[in-house]
Amino acid sequence: MAPSADVSGASLPMGTQEHTTRQSNPYQPVGDFLSNVSRFKLIESTLREGEQFANAFFDTETKIKIARALDDFGVDYIELTSPAASEQSRLDCEAICKLGLKAKILTHVRCTMEDAKIAVETGVDGLDVVIGTSHFLREFSHGKDMEYITKSAIEVINFIKSKGLEVRFSSEDSFRSDLVDLLSLYRTVDKVGVNRVGIADTVGCASPRQVYDLVRTLRGVVSCDIEVHMHNDTGCAISNAFCALEAGATHVDVSVLGIGERNGITPLGGLMARMIVSDREYVTKKYKLHKLKEIEDLVAEAVQINTPFNNYITGFCAFTHKAGIHAKAILNNPSTYEIIDPADFGMTRYVHFASRLTGWNAVKTRVGQLGLTMTDEQVKLVTTKIKALADVRPIAIDDADSIIRSFHLSLDSDAPAAPAVST
Amino acid sequence: MAPSADVSGASLPMGTQEHTTRQSNPYQPVGDFLSNVSRFKLIESTLREGEQFANAFFDTETKIKIARALDDFGVDYIELTSPAASEQSRLDCEAICKLGLKAKILTHVRCTMEDAKIAVETGVDGLDVVIGTSHFLREFSHGKDMEYITKSAIEVINFIKSKGLEVRFSSEDSFRSDLVDLLSLYRTVDKVGVNRVGIADTVGCASPRQVYDLVRTLRGVVSCDIEVHMHNDTGCAISNAFCALEAGATHVDVSVLGIGERNGITPLGGLMARMIVSDREYVTKKYKLHKLKEIEDLVAEAVQINTPFNNYITGFCAFTHKAGIHAKAILNNPSTYEIIDPADFGMTRYVHFASRLTGWNAVKTRVGQLGLTMTDEQVKLVTTKIKALADVRPIAIDDADSIIRSFHLSLDSDAPAAPAVST
Numbered sequence: 001m002a003p004s005a006d007v008s009g010a011s012l013p014m015g016t017q018e019h020t021t022r023q024s025n026p027y028q029p030v031g032d033f034l035s036n037v038s039r040f041k042l043i044e045s046t047l048r049e050g051e052q053f054a055n056a057f058f059d060t061e062t063k064i065k066i067a068r069a070l071d072d073f074g075v076d077y078i079e080l081t082s083p084a085a086s087e088q089s090r091l092d093c094e095a096i097c098k099l100g101l102k103a104k105i106l107t108h109v110r111c112t113m114e115d116a117k118i119a120v121e122t123g124v125d126g127l128d129v130v131i132g133t134s135h136f137l138r139e140f141s142h143g144k145d146m147e148y149i150t151k152s153a154i155e156v157i158n159f160i161k162s163k164g165l166e167v168r169f170s171s172e173d174s175f176r177s178d179l180v181d182l183l184s185l186y187r188t189v190d191k192v193g194v195n196r197v198g199i200a201d202t203v204g205c206a207s208p209r210q211v212y213d214l215v216r217t218l219r220g221v222v223s224c225d226i227e228v229h230m231h232n233d234t235g236c237a238i239s240n241a242f243c244a245l246e247a248g249a250t251h252v253d254v255s256v257l258g259i260g261e262r263n264g265i266t267p268l269g270g271l272m273a274r275m276i277v278s279d280r281e282y283v284t285k286k287y288k289l290h291k292l293k294e295i296e297d298l299v300a301e302a303v304q305i306n307t308p309f310n311n312y313i314t315g316f317c318a319f320t321h322k323a324g325i326h327a328k329a330i331l332n333n334p335s336t337y338e339i340i341d342p343a344d345f346g347m348t349r350y351v352h353f354a355s356r357l358t359g360w361n362a363v364k365t366r367v368g369q370l371g372l373t374m375t376d377e378q379v380k381l382v383t384t385k386i387k388a389l390a391d392v393r394p395i396a397i398d399d400a401d402s403i404i405r406s407f408h409l410s411l412d413s414d415a416p417a418a419p420a421v422s423t
Numbered sequence: 424m425a426p427s428a429d430v431s432g433a434s435l436p437m438g439t440q441e442h443t444t445r446q447s448n449p450y451q452p453v454g455d456f457l458s459n460v461s462r463f464k465l466i467e468s469t470l471r472e473g474e475q476f477a478n479a480f481f482d483t484e485t486k487i488k489i490a491r492a493l494d495d496f497g498v499d500y501i502e503l504t505s506p507a508a509s510e511q512s513r514l515d516c517e518a519i520c521k522l523g524l525k526a527k528i529l530t531h532v533r534c535t536m537e538d539a540k541i542a543v544e545t546g547v548d549g550l551d552v553v554i555g556t557s558h559f560l561r562e563f564s565h566g567k568d569m570e571y572i573t574k575s576a577i578e579v580i581n582f583i584k585s586k587g588l589e590v591r592f593s594s595e596d597s598f599r600s601d602l603v604d605l606l607s608l609y610r611t612v613d614k615v616g617v618n619r620v621g622i623a624d625t626v627g628c629a630s631p632r633q634v635y636d637l638v639r640t641l642r643g644v645v646s647c648d649i650e651v652h653m654h655n656d657t658g659c660a661i662s663n664a665f666c667a668l669e670a671g672a673t674h675v676d677v678s679v680l681g682i683g684e685r686n687g688i689t690p691l692g693g694l695m696a697r698m699i700v701s702d703r704e705y706v707t708k709k710y711k712l713h714k715l716k717e718i719e720d721l722v723a724e725a726v727q728i729n730t731p732f733n734n735y736i737t738g739f740c741a742f743t744h745k746a747g748i749h750a751k752a753i754l755n756n757p758s759t760y761e762i763i764d765p766a767d768f769g770m771t772r773y774v775h776f777a778s779r780l781t782g783w784n785a786v787k788t789r790v791g792q793l794g795l796t797m798t799d800e801q802v803k804l805v806t807t808k809i810k811a812l813a814d815v816r817p818i819a820i821d822d823a824d825s826i827i828r829s830f831h832l833s834l835d836s837d838a839p840a841a842p843a844v845s846t
């Protein structure tokens with residue numbers, strides 16, 4: 001979505017800003033040996049979970065474009081739709097494996113020998129195996145009991161390992177599964193030698209402290225890596241991923257703009273926003289953050305959606321400051337009302353001054369941008385005029401500028417009252 | 424945003440669904456005496472925080488419409504822009520106080536006698552007083568020290584109480600303030616007799632477990648209510664509000680679609696999604712959830728934005744199911760892949776069957792909706808045909824229906840092969 005006409009603002013120079021001033025709160029938790037917040041890995045699933053988004057249809061060319069862009073961004077893994085889903089899905093999987101990307105290529109398969117056999121032939125680096133373990137899915141989806149699930153899991157895992165590929169084993173709907181069943185299953189597959197186990201909040205019901213507790217418990221049961229897959233139905237997908245990392249998870253599933261089944265999963269950009277606040281150095285060194293908007297635009301166009309107005313980092317208002325009190329402080333030091341430096345993502349800041357909530361500090365900056373000179377008293381006077389008009393109707397940047405210029409002109413014609421103008 | 428043409432789907436009857444089957448996970452935390460998850464109150468701030476959204480300009484008529492709609496929805500409080508912001512803000516505040524709404528009316532003021540004096544004359548039920556306490560805001564915004572802040576707070580609070588009004592005292596940027604300063608200040612204002620203290624994550628940097636810890640600590644220091652105000656810059660606004668309630672907070676600030684400074688705060692709809700999963704009875708009895716979409720549409724139009732494609736509950740894909748394995752289970756029992764019943768919000772579910780990820784269970788339902796009869800084997804065969812076309816290009820519901828009808832016709836002309844068709 002393009003900024004609408006009445007989003008008037010003044011872009012600030014970025015060079016004046018010091019990253020060291022973006023410090024976190026003074027009583028952040030002390031170092032925690034469990035936490036992987038500073039060494040997490042991304043499993044990018046736009047080409048798997050994202051393909052399950054209502055609007056998604058990716059042809060081969062688009063899939064390749066997206067895969068290359070994600071690889072360039074620096075994601076650790078790219079996950080693809082199961083080659084068992086359709087013939088074209090299989091061909092696309094093979095095509096992407098042949099691109100020679102730095103990212104490892106994974107495909108996502110049901111826990112059956114049939115699917116695994118098709119998948120191992122595509123050239124992928126690893127398989128993400130999944131099976132439903134909640135009583136809902138056991139009853140209404142596949143109809144299998146835990147004994148059967150365990151037996152299939154061992155068979156499929158051993159087969160994938162025999163092909164020399166990475167294997168992840170995940171339950172589906174983990175947060176509505178029986179804890180003892182789940183831990184028992186994970187302990188078994190860990191002993192069989194999986195690279196990762198996965199925890200999936202398939203319906204988006206989990207809450208952050210619940211995620212922390214489950215992952216921390218699991219951390220004590222398995223020695224392999226732990227991946228988490230969080231849906232966003234109740235608005236916790238980013239938080240839940242973060243709390244999982246705090247509890248010892250190692251890998252997070254994301255998709256561009258969060259697209260996936262229903263309203264989707266943890267978004268790549270949103271997770272970057274969360275993680276850069278926690279460890280700016282790790283995130284900025286590992287990922288090409290200034291490519292984020294380009295990737296989002298590519299995917300948004302492919303699935304015919306608008307980037308949400310309030311999207312993390314790239315939404316049109318993410319770095320727009322409006323209330324007078326905010327504008328004043330931001331002009332003094334951006335860290336006052338910003339925890340993320342827009343320049344890290346190649347974005348810019350706007351200080352909104354054409355509204356009734358504006359303050360004279362914001363107007364003063366605008367006066368300077370227009371190349372005019374006024375005393376503080378004069379700026380305060382013209383601010384009153386801007387607020388008065390903005391009180392009656394929405395005003396655009398042009399309107400505010402006109403008021404400033406007209407006021408400045410009246411000062412010129414009244415020289416004794418405004419000696420500062422001529423300097 | 425209107426659903427685009429290729430979101431083909433089959434709406435399911437709602438009456439078949441039992442709410443009792445939407446149970447939570449089997450190992451949810453046991454009852455916690457600190458938690459207010461089942462008795463939270465809403466402070467709706469679309470007309471204050473929301474007015475600080477880049478695009479917002481609410482004229483008096485729009486403000487009144489929004490206030491009435493929120494009141495009808497059942498919010499406990501409606502918070503308005505400070506009457507000190509502009510003359511029209513003051514007049515609008517008076518006008519809304521005169522509507523005789525069930526919700527209490529609050530206005531949000533800086534911690535100064537000047538602002539408080541203007542506000543108490545408007546007819547509001549209470550004042551939300553705020554002052555910055557982080558070293559950033561003390562240095563770059565108002566330039567006051569903690570001693571000065573404490574002194575002003577006491578004076579302003581006593582003045583408001585002398586007028587018989589409710590008073591909340593909040594720090595700004597609480598999560599980057601010194602913990603000891605903060606607790607000391609809150610203990611003081613609690614003793615002076617405030618109704619609520621507020622914790623504000625003004626820059627959106629806080630994480631869920633950090634919020635839990637701070638609110639739980641504060642719960643042991645003050646005896647008054649605790650309000651939280653969470654910005655969403657790093658995607659934790661809903662989670663942080665939820666964790667605050669778990670730790671003993673009583674009131675949550677929200678705005679429609681989350682609109683506010685930058686990318687906004689905890690959204691009303693998103694919080695409803697979170698809370699209905701935690702306590703369906705409390706939420707459905709207290710709030711008119713089926714009015715949510717109407718309120719969101721009203722505000723979206725007033726500030727000229729599109730509802731995000733992935734918006735909680737009301738986004739066009741919130742209840743759309745696409746992958747074959749999901750569709751099959753949803754058709755058996757919606758709880759398998761849905762934690763929220765769309766009917767609670769007057770919304771409907773779509774099972775997407777016109778894609779290459781479809782499965783024969785979804786197609787079988789569509790065959791039934793078209794009034795056709797086929798054996799399972801025949802449905803599986805036509806599913807292959809649909810997937811084959813969907814593998815080549817995006818297909819619309821009409822395309823899939825055409826394939827089904829054409830296939831069904833071919834069965835009629837080949838009677839011996841399809842005896843079930845004629846029954």
